[in-house]
Amino acid sequence: MKISSEEYYSDSEWKLFKQEAAKYQTPFLLVNLDIVKKSYQEVEKFFPFSDVYYAVKANPASEIITLLDSLGCNFDIASIYEMESVLACGVKPDKISFGNTIKKLSDIRLAYSKGLRLFATDSEDDLRSIAAAAPGSNIYVRILTEGTATADWPLSRKFGCHPDMATDLLLLARKLKLNPYGVSFHVGSQQRDVGTWDTAISITKYIFDYMADEGINLEMINLGGGLPANYISQTNPLEVYASEIKRYLEEDFGENMPRIIMEPGRSLVGNAGVLISEVVTVARKSRVAVDRWIFLDAGKFNGLVETWDECIKYPLVCEKADFTCEDGVLAGPTCDSQDIMYEHYRYRIPVNLCPGDRIYWLTAGAYTASYASVDFNGFPPLKTHFIGE
Numbered sequence: 001m002k003i004s005s006e007e008y009y010s011d012s013e014w015k016l017f018k019q020e021a022a023k024y025q026t027p028f029l030l031v032n033l034d035i036v037k038k039s040y041q042e043v044e045k046f047f048p049f050s051d052v053y054y055a056v057k058a059n060p061a062s063e064i065i066t067l068l069d070s071l072g073c074n075f076d077i078a079s080i081y082e083m084e085s086v087l088a089c090g091v092k093p094d095k096i097s098f099g100n101t102i103k104k105l106s107d108i109r110l111a112y113s114k115g116l117r118l119f120a121t122d123s124e125d126d127l128r129s130i131a132a133a134a135p136g137s138n139i140y141v142r143i144l145t146e147g148t149a150t151a152d153w154p155l156s157r158k159f160g161c162h163p164d165m166a167t168d169l170l171l172l173a174r175k176l177k178l179n180p181y182g183v184s185f186h187v188g189s190q191q192r193d194v195g196t197w198d199t200a201i202s203i204t205k206y207i208f209d210y211m212a213d214e215g216i217n218l219e220m221i222n223l224g225g226g227l228p229a230n231y232i233s234q235t236n237p238l239e240v241y242a243s244e245i246k247r248y249l250e251e252d253f254g255e256n257m258p259r260i261i262m263e264p265g266r267s268l269v270g271n272a273g274v275l276i277s278e279v280v281t282v283a284r285k286s287r288v289a290v291d292r293w294i295f296l297d298a299g300k301f302n303g304l305v306e307t308w309d310e311c312i313k314y315p316l317v318c319e320k321a322d323f324t325c326e327d328g329v330l331a332g333p334t335c336d337s338q339d340i341m342y343e344h345y346r347y348r349i350p351v352n353l354c355p356g357d358r359i360y361w362l363t364a365g366a367y368t369a370s371y372a373s374v375d376f377n378g379f380p381p382l383k384t385h386f387i388g389e
């Protein structure tokens with residue numbers, strides 16, 4: 001498959017990426033803040049019925065937090081460390097939701113002392129910790145969802161609980177003098193089937209009705225993340241996700257629409273980043289081996305973790321794109337045999353590729369730099385440089 005930058009970036013965006021990339025030594029991530037802004041504005045335009053909480057884990061760079069804050073965005077944090085960096089950017093605590101259901105008591109206490117009042121939960125232990133350390137806070141319960149088969153990066157099993165347990169927890173929240181505020185779910189990251197939101201919203205509706213019968217009026221639905229970035233396989237456009245999700249909400253909630261929030265990560269920053277790597281070695285394993293191994297200076301442990309099981313298939317652009325191509329295996333620079341990005345999925349690589357040539361990993365703004373190891377095999381974490389704004 002031949003991949004062209006034009007399918008992913010405008011001419012001027014691509015020129016700017018290339019021009020800026022020439023200034024730095026590989027490997028590094030280059031993020032165009034103007035594209036982040038554009039992505040945020042698109043989400044706002046297509047989802048006017050929802051408040052946006054950026055999932056900081058996708059890319060926690062202060063440049064991105066500051067930009068999104070200036071645009072009116074809220075923030076979903078996974079840890080007190082993300083909380084501290086978001087607060088350090090000047091974000092007000094009432095714009096932050098603690099979305100991780102796995103939290104130490106001491107961390108909840110710290111978050112509460114900093115002014116956070118919105119917490120996710122999915123277990124009794126966690127709920128009791130919140131009651132003890134963050135009295136009176138707003139609680140939303142995360143439910144289990146379907147969607148594993150159609151998400152590139154599934155998030156089910158580990159998070160969420162059965163709807164019956166969700167109602168138990170919401171009732172317990174009231175008993176513990178917390179405010180049972182709403183329901184959340186995450187249908188899986190890079191979710192290709194928009195129908196998965198339909199199922200999750202129907203279950204949410206059941207929980208709302210059940211709680212109303214118990215005298216509790218829930219006020220909020222958190223639609224999670226899952227909206228797509230542009231990788232190799234096409235997805236529906238964002239507006240289709242938006243119009244379908246709106247329809248599901250209207251079908252189930254009609255006039256009684258609660259507050260809707262969402263936590264996009266990948267879809268806000270994925271498209272804005274290009275990871276630039278360099279070929280270290282090209283090798284064949286025998287005189288007659290068909291496959292070439294292309295070893296790069298970027299790998300699974302310094303930015304490309306989401307190639308795990310070849311889940312995320314980044315569009316790759318080689319400088320020598322005009323030459324004849326053949327299949328190749330793409331691997332990273334460490335002495336770890338897991339450090340292979342693509343072996344089964346066959347990327348077409350130019351035959352004359354040689355050490356020093358650059359390979360551009362498009363749509364790499366999410367879950368790359370923050371996912372890099374700090375010192376594995378001595379390689380430093382992936383650097384990020386910014387353009388735009």
Ligand SMILES: Cc1ncc(COP(=O)(O)O)c(C=O)c1O
Pocket residue numbers: 055057058076099100155186188189190224225226227263264265266267
């Ligand atoms: C709680 C929560 N919210 C939001 C997100 C962001 O999801 P996405 O990057 O698919 O938009 C994640 C991703 O792991 C998450 O765990």
